[in-house]
Amino acid sequence: MEKKGKIITAAGAGAAAVALGVLALTLGRGRDTVPTPNEIIMTTTEAPTEISYEIPSDWEKKYGYVPSEEGYTPRTMSLLRYNKDIAGWLSLDNTVIHNPIVLDPGDIKAGDPFYGPAGYGSNEYYLDHDLYRNQVFYGTVFADYRNVFGSDESEHTENLILYGHAMYDGTMMGDLRKYHLNSAFYGSNAFIKVSSNYRDYDYVIFSYLVTPGNYDDTDFHYWNMEQIDNEEDFNFYIDQCRKKQMLDTGVDMRFGDKLLTLSTCYNDDDNTRFIVVARLLREGEVAGDLSTVQHTEAYNKAHEEKPAE
Numbered sequence: 001m002e003k004k005g006k007i008i009t010a011a012g013a014g015a016a017a018v019a020l021g022v023l024a025l026t027l028g029r030g031r032d033t034v035p036t037p038n039e040i041i042m043t044t045t046e047a048p049t050e051i052s053y054e055i056p057s058d059w060e061k062k063y064g065y066v067p068s069e070e071g072y073t074p075r076t077m078s079l080l081r082y083n084k085d086i087a088g089w090l091s092l093d094n095t096v097i098h099n100p101i102v103l104d105p106g107d108i109k110a111g112d113p114f115y116g117p118a119g120y121g122s123n124e125y126y127l128d129h130d131l132y133r134n135q136v137f138y139g140t141v142f143a144d145y146r147n148v149f150g151s152d153e154s155e156h157t158e159n160l161i162l163y164g165h166a167m168y169d170g171t172m173m174g175d176l177r178k179y180h181l182n183s184a185f186y187g188s189n190a191f192i193k194v195s196s197n198y199r200d201y202d203y204v205i206f207s208y209l210v211t212p213g214n215y216d217d218t219d220f221h222y223w224n225m226e227q228i229d230n231e232e233d234f235n236f237y238i239d240q241c242r243k244k245q246m247l248d249t250g251v252d253m254r255f256g257d258k259l260l261t262l263s264t265c266y267n268d269d270d271n272t273r274f275i276v277v278a279r280l281l282r283e284g285e286v287a288g289d290l291s292t293v294q295h296t297e298a299y300n301k302a303h304e305e306k307p308a309e
Contacts, residue, residue: 076197083131084114087143089195090162090262094188095175101162101194102126104145123163138172139165146226151198158228159237159259160194166264166274173264176276179208183247190249191287192278194260202287203260203278206251209244210266213273220244222261222275231255241277250299253279 072080079086079100087103104126110119115133126142129135141164143149148157164173178185192203212218220240228234234255242248258280266274286292295303 072197073195073199075195079131083133085126085142086197087147087149088197090141091193091195092175092189093191094185095178096170097173097175099141099164099172100131101141101143102131103143103147103149106145127163127165137165138167141172144223144226149196151196156258157226158234159226159261161223161226161261161263162194163263166266173262176208176262176264176274179205179276180210180246180274186247186249187290190290190293192260192262192276193287202281204251204281204285204287204290204293205276205278206249206253207241207245207247208274208276209241209246210272210274211240211244213271217271223263228259248299250295250303251279252294252296257282 075089076086083102085102085105086100088101089099090101091098104123105115106122108115108120108125111117115125122145123142126140128137128139130138130140141162144161144163146157147160148155149160150156162173166172166177167174178189186205186208190205192205194201194203211220211222213223215221222237222240225233225237228237237259238253260278260280262276262278263273264275266272281287282294284292285294
């Protein structure tokens, strides 16, 4: 069940990154020439006909980039102007979480021409670098370096794990705190939209919980479970999420469901993490409409409407 790999305590670069979140958003940018996050959102939500971008002919030589026959979305084409690691977009309604996603590149050797003079371990670089590779407190929302989330859905890892800081102003993944601060928030905000570079996907949240972020403090090493390709591992993951859950959502889970895990800091003193776990919508389920989502028999029975007396 346990996979070999580096221990990951991502999204927890320390109390300073959280406490200085708002200040970092104001002071963190190192170049006057790069666009602001709002400018990116405006650019990437324009009509496709307004976006004109050709991928440089030397990208394959420089970065090992190979164009997909599936074709990039217009937003991806725009974001590739800024960073070759672009992997998609994360969006949650009624929050300020509307962020580009980058794929962590794994180990980076010192002196890399793209990433700069310093060396980094896996799942480290984007903890304190923004989309333009400026060193900043708030970092970037990033996917685990072992995740596969490309054009071929058959190759996607079973559990897409995204990391981001819990900034006080709600940015990155800070607004996830709305779930554990107000249990009623889930009822109208149970869905997450994640876009790859090729298409959009809708997920329904089935659990959110606090769990240790240290390897020795728990046997639930969610950060090493991006590939859940057997039923035993799947059931272990789901059982752990349900045991620790802050709210019983009753969402039905079955082996074969594609998962999404959002991970952010909860308490720096004990190195705990707050994670939100969701599954890809099944056929017939509609984003935004919880009544279409399949729930467990036990949940349905417990929530049956009693006939009027």
